[in-house]
Amino acid sequence: MKHLPLHAAVVATLCLATSVAMTSPPGGASAPGGGGVLVAAQSAEPERFDPHMTGGYSSFQVLENIFDTLVQPGDDLTMEPALATEWTTSDDQLTWTFTLREGVTFHNGRELTADDVVYSLERIRDPEVGSNIAYRLDSVDTITAIDPLTVEIAVTAPTPNLLTKLGGYKGMAIVARENVEDGTIDTDPIGTGPFMFESYTAGDGVELVSNPDYWRADEGLPHLDGIRFIAIPDPTVRLASLQTGEVDWIDGVPPAELESLEGSDELVVGRTAGSDYHYFALNQTRPPFDDVRVRRAIAMAVNREEITEAATFGAATATQTAIPPSSFWYFDHAPYTAGDIDGAQALLEEAGVADGFEIEFLVTSDYPETVTQAQVIAAELEPLNIDVTINDVDFSTWLDLEDQGEFDAFMLSWIGNIDPDEFYYSQHHSEGTFNFQGYSNPEVDELLDAARVEPDPDARKALYDEVATIIVDDASYIYLYNPDNIDAWSSAVTGYETRGDNAIRFVETELG
Numbered sequence: 001m002k003h004l005p006l007h008a009a010v011v012a013t014l015c016l017a018t019s020v021a022m023t024s025p026p027g028g029a030s031a032p033g034g035g036g037v038l039v040a041a042q043s044a045e046p047e048r049f050d051p052h053m054t055g056g057y058s059s060f061q062v063l064e065n066i067f068d069t070l071v072q073p074g075d076d077l078t079m080e081p082a083l084a085t086e087w088t089t090s091d092d093q094l095t096w097t098f099t100l101r102e103g104v105t106f107h108n109g110r111e112l113t114a115d116d117v118v119y120s121l122e123r124i125r126d127p128e129v130g131s132n133i134a135y136r137l138d139s140v141d142t143i144t145a146i147d148p149l150t151v152e153i154a155v156t157a158p159t160p161n162l163l164t165k166l167g168g169y170k171g172m173a174i175v176a177r178e179n180v181e182d183g184t185i186d187t188d189p190i191g192t193g194p195f196m197f198e199s200y201t202a203g204d205g206v207e208l209v210s211n212p213d214y215w216r217a218d219e220g221l222p223h224l225d226g227i228r229f230i231a232i233p234d235p236t237v238r239l240a241s242l243q244t245g246e247v248d249w250i251d252g253v254p255p256a257e258l259e260s261l262e263g264s265d266e267l268v269v270g271r272t273a274g275s276d277y278h279y280f281a282l283n284q285t286r287p288p289f290d291d292v293r294v295r296r297a298i299a300m301a302v303n304r305e306e307i308t309e310a311a312t313f314g315a316a317t318a319t320q321t322a323i324p325p326s327s328f329w330y331f332d333h334a335p336y337t338a339g340d341i342d343g344a345q346a347l348l349e350e351a352g353v354a355d356g357f358e359i360e361f362l363v364t365s366d367y368p369e370t371v372t373q374a375q376v377i378a379a380e381l382e383p384l385n386i387d388v389t390i391n392d393v394d395f396s397t398w399l400d401l402e403d404q405g406e407f408d409a410f411m412l413s414w415i416g417n418i419d420p421d422e423f424y425y426s427q428h429h430s431e432g433t434f435n436f437q438g439y440s441n442p443e444v445d446e447l448l449d450a451a452r453v454e455p456d457p458d459a460r461k462a463l464y465d466e467v468a469t470i471i472v473d474d475a476s477y478i479y480l481y482n483p484d485n486i487d488a489w490s491s492a493v494t495g496y497e498t499r500g501d502n503a504i505r506f507v508e509t510e511l512g
Contacts, residue, residue: 036511037226038493040504041238041247044366044395045202045231049189050180051173052124052131056395057415060170061251061504062206062229066107067173067191070098070117070151070166073501077275077418079163083112083174083192084151093158093455100149104215106176107196114145120174121153135426135433136165136172139452157453160460164419170503194222194507205230216507223495223510233366242267242488248511249489249496251504255313258486266491270498271315274485275418277322278311278369279477280361280377280411281437289408293351295475297344300336302380308481311372316483321468322414322423324482328457329420331465333472341383348384356385362402362410366395370411373480402436410436413483416501420464421452428467428476439476 040061047056051063071087074080084098104112123129125137139159144152155162166172179190189197192215195208206229210222230247232238238250239257253261253269261269282289282298289295304318317324320334337343348354361377363370371392378388393401402410417423426432429448430440444467451463471477485498495508 035223035225037228038224038249038506038509038511039228039230039247040249040506041230041232041241041251043231043233043235043238043252046200046206046229047396048186049197049200050185051171051175051189052120052129052133053186054171055132055399057502058231062208063173063189063191064170064193064503065195065208065227065506066189066193066197067170067175068104068193069170069172069174071163072167073418073499073503075497075499077500079167082167083117087163093160094155096153096155096162097146098151098153100151101215102149104192105213106179106192107190107211108176108178109213110176110178112174112192113148114151115148116176117151117174118143118145119177121172123175123180124172131171132433133169133171136169158455159453160455160457161419161421161452164422168418168422168501169416195224195227198226203231222507224506227506235368239488242490245490248493249487251487253486253488255315255486258313258315261488267488268491268493269486269488270496272485272498272500273324273326274415274483274502275324275327275500276413276415276485276502277319277324277417277423277482278316278373278411278413278480279322280373280409280480281477282359282409282475283405283407283436284438284440284476285405286408288351288353288357291351291353292474293347294353295478296336296473297347297351297384298381298386299472299475299478300340300347301344301384302377302478302480303339304480305338306380307373307376310376311369312481312483315486316481318481319479320472322471322477322479323417323420323464323468329423329461329464331461331468333465333469335473339380344384354385356387358387358389358408360389360391360408362391362393362398362407364395364398364412365392366398367412369413369483373411405436405438416503418501420460420467421448424448424464424467424471425452428471437476439471439474441470441474441476444470444474 042058042061044058046059048054068083070084071079072082085101087098089096121143124131125134139155141154141156146152176190179185194214196211198207198209200206209226235252235254241247242250282295284290308316308318323329361374363374374390425448426434430445447463447467451460454460487498492512495510
């Protein structure tokens with residue numbers, strides 16, 4: 001088998017998971033040796049269940065266990081086989097050939113073929129469908145089923161990160177055509193993954209049951225009989241539910257509670273160096289944020305260490321760039337001195353807005369860190385006569401306002417990034433799908449386009465180093481920190497690990 005994992009020697013993020021024993025009663029225990037239904041508490045209700053159309057992390061926590069992609073990130077975040085067992089590239093790097101796994105069936109019993117792969121990927125890039133991840137296939141020319149188990153993808157230019165584009169994000173899932181055409185993919189999604197969708201009731205949760213025909217069934221997987229996902233937005237209540245045994249697993253342990261949880265045999269905390277980043281962006285289609293001096297002044301005035309401590313209690317690394325230090329692609333560029341009010345004031349005077357102005361920050365309590373971040377920033381900008389108001393809305397409204405450009409500034413995070421293209425292209429290219437802040441710099445466009453087709457990792461990194469420098473200097477995004485990924489589970493749960501890409505995989509999990 002010729003297996004060509006993308007940048008295998010230069011993996012983007014190191015997974016340095018640690019486990020800490022905790023005190024409280026186990027929840028959801030079942031008969032020893034496996035089985036049982038795991039109760040997983042997530043921070044928000046799933047937005048929807050069509051993997052090609054949702055952007056919500058709470059949705060993907062569920063969909064990660066229902067769907068498969070051609071390839072997927074392994075434990076070290078390099079791409080490994082999933083629905084495709086092997087792949088080759090042509091000498092000119094313009095043709096990729098994938099061999100599919102034999103005997104894979106969808107949850108409705110139909111066998112997976114190359115036509116399903118073609119259909120799924122073509123659906124993603126169909127402009128009439130309107131998937132917000134179509135950009136991941138920008139370089140693709142044609143997708144062809146050579147035979148029932150062979151798919152050929154022709155690209156218009158060398159695409160060294162094609163594997164990550166195809167498998168680094170569960171939105172690239174292979175779906176069943178009939179599930180889409182009968183209109184049920186959002187109410188009864190059908191995948192090939194370890195668990196099958198059973199039901200969803202808002203406020204009561206998502207029920208999944210094990211897939212007896214999963215393609216890893218010969219390994220005895222999955223072990224669980226099922227999973228129940230329930231939404232508990234308040235992180236303190238989530239933790240209390242774990243401690244009282246009402247749930248078996250939670251996402252987002254409150255960082256303030258980490259120290260107090262040390263030393264017990266009843267709970268386990270997983271903590272991993274993540275590949276996420278938190279940031280805010282100013283709307284460059286509105287004055288005065290269209291002036292780079294104003295954006296730089298704000299980037300100077302904020303104190304990332306203060307923000308990081310307030311929002312994460314130190315469970316993160318303050319940063320001025322997107323890519324974390326654990327990555328091969330990291331570039332250390334930090335031009336702003338923390339809390340430089342004098343420097344910021346001078347820039348505002350140059351820009352003619354020294355008397356101050358107003359900023360409304362768009363945040364969502366569905367992700368409480370955004371609220372805390374905005375509160376700290378409001379205090380930090382007060383000496384500059386910048387009056388901050390905080391617009392706290394539910395996440396669905398947040399997405400709508402962002403999409404419509406109805407904001408002065410928005411705050412959130414990007415999660416699960418692996419390849420540098422995922423950190424920069426769609427967010428900062430002038431034609432980028434997620435460039436809601438309206439940033440446009442022809443030099444950045446040229447560098448991003450060149451980096452996408454550069455096969456040599458070192459040469460690619462040099463291009464992205466230039467990109468990072470310009471984006472930070474232009475304050476297209478104002479980066480705050482790279483958080484650790486933290487979740488927790490009952491000691492009755494085994495076979496689960498916190499991942500650097502934030503994927504929630506229960507395929508090997510057991511309840512003892």
